[in-house]
Amino acid sequence: MPKSSDDNFRDWIPDPKWIRTFQKNLLAWYHENGRSLAWRGTTDPYKVWVSEIMLQQTTTAAVDSYYRRFIKRFPDVKTLAEAELTEVQRYWEGLGYYRRVKQLHQASIVIVNEHNDIFPDTFDAVLALPGIGRYTAGAICSIAQNQRYPILEANTIRLHARLLGYSDDPAKSFGNKLLWKMAEKILPETRPGHFNQALMDLGSLVCTPKTPKCSICPVFILCQAACRGTQNQIPALNKGKTFEERTEVALVVEKNKKYLMIQYPESVRWGGLWDFPRHVADSSEKLIVNQKLLEDFKRITGYSCSIQKQIMTIRHAVTKFKIKLCVCQAELTGQKTVSEYRTYWMSKKELAEIPLNTTARKIVNSILCEHHSDIQS
Ligand code: SF4
Secondary structure, three states, X not given: OOOOHHHHHOOOXXXXXXXXXXXXXXXXXXXXXXXXXXXXXOOOHHHHHHXXXXXXXXXXXXXXXXXXXXXXXXXXXXXXXXXXXXXXXXXXXXXXXXXXXXXXXXXXXXXXXHOOOOXXXXXXXHHOOOOOOHHHHHHHHHHHOXXXXXXXXXXXXXXXXXXXXXXXXXXXXXXXXXXXXXXXXXXXXXXXXXXXXXHHHHHHHOOOOXXXXXHHOOOXXXXXXXXXXXXXXXXXXXXXXOOEEEEEEEEEEEEOOEEEEXXXXXXXXXXXXXXXXXXXXXXXXXXXXXXXXXXXXXXXXXXXXXXXXXXXXXXXXXXXXXXXEEEEEEEEOXXXXXXXXXXXXXXXXXXXXXXXXXXXXXXXXXXXHOOOOEEEO
């Protein structure tokens, strides 16, 4: 007989009695303790989708005000599709991961053009939209459309790994497949979206990354990690995550009360966003101000310049980089020639209105306050 995918996980997946007790205990706990969130209670797939995309890589507390503002301005998929990307990006500014908002906007246009403004109602069609992976498609289909699809995100990876006592890295192929299988097997036939939300809340409120609250956990008696006392070692840390130090320089050039800005082309990570001309130093550059910086500035903007002084330093982290951003004031020394990026001279009012990445917004805030200092984010 051919081996089924279940056979690979037979030693791991709990039996039906365990699953029934888990479902009962979890739902009873959720009834009393579930979080009250702005996007809870809705079955509008558009709103579930927006909330899920916003929640990637960030916390519910950080998303709350963004979600409310976004839904007020773009209450449905048609409104979003008809809006300029620039305006949509402005409503996203500060949430980071700007590719997500571009894909959200692209997907809204696909829904309008190919699905007659109606959010698709099959898992495969949802999964085919730009920026939607297995987790997000499962969340939308289960929460908004009452379809039986599992979810697996940071909270449930941790929860399931501990419940199973799985001490290896859950990001590895076997671990990832095992936890998806666990998520699928424990999902009840009725109200799967409700159950998925309960799982996320238990992971977020009780089975926390550090010091899980096992003594008040409703599934304590079912948990392998708690039984063995290994909950603080599970899930295994991803040892691959190390930060690289990096230095960048942003140049602030003022002329006639306007500031020189560039717009990133659509093909790059921050496509569509504006920024101050920025140079990424390579490890051979010992000085912040050097010939490579000036050449890079000319290539990007078409202008030659001289650096006047450093006006602030911003320290921040992006993906695997710990970045020291040196912000310098510069003056133009020649006429514009051909440039790689589009350039704009913007007033303070325009700077306040355009979508920017987080560090560019800090520079603008500093310009608007005319206050320069060291900032650490
Ligand atoms: Fe997490 Fe502890 Fe509950 Fe196990 S008993 S699921 S480790 S909080």
